[in-house]
């Protein structure tokens with residue numbers, strides 16, 4: 001399948017294929033590095049157009065700030081940037097064929113995300129950058145970590161899970177790895193979806209804003225080799241992100257990796273930790289325990 005796509009996309013600009021209710025959960029692969037544009041016929045029976053977008057890039061940025069409570073924080077954020085003119089040129093083809101939606105395809109690689117930010121954070125810590133040193137040292141203390149490396153890994157995993165969580169909650173896909181390809185609705189009914197940042201030259205996917213997206217998210221799981229899209233939710237309203245998060249917070253499953261949480265008692269205090277430790281550093285502190 002991959003070879004076929006490679007051949008097709010080498011020789012022609014776009015190719016069309018139909019994803020019907022009979023085939024929607026069967027094996028489908030979007031080749032790596034290929035950015036897709038997809039036309040939606042009526043939201044129930046999507047027809048896929050594939051197009052490679054040139055000049056696509058990923059940006060990794062650390063956002064530093066101070067919270068309302070005067071605590072310094074650091075967030076690891078990833079942005080996907082598309083060449084706006086290139087996308088628009090390909091859009092004309094889609095529009096000419098009578099479709100009223102466009103999707104962009106992004107791939108989120110957990111390893112790349114965490115490794116990239118671990119390197120950046122440790123470098124800045126070792127250089128003695130004040131803001132970073134303060135945040136990492138405080139986190140080591142507050143989360144009862146043994147080393148600054150654990151603080152670093154905690155931040156990268158926390159932020160990866162937070163960003164991917166926006167997409168997963170939005171798509172209603174709680175049990176998937178989130179490491180595959182995501183097809184995001186750039187346009188529906190010829191209006192640009194809220195949540196994308198537009199500049200003169202770029203279309204920027206800011207995962208922090210994906211809760212603004214319409215429900216039409218498609219997820220291509222590269223582990224199982226299947227496409228998932230939530231047929232039931234496409235036409236339903238009343239979905240509550242807050243309720244979904246609350247549901248997850250109230251059970252004893254680790255929201256980062258899916259393993260069980262267990263009560264950990266140390267000299268420094270108690271917390272709910274992931275049984276997958278030290279692979280997974282998720283921990284949840286009980287309210288009265290966390291106060292200083």
Ligand SMILES: [Zn+2]
Nearest residue numbers: 254257274280
């Ligand atoms: Zn875990």
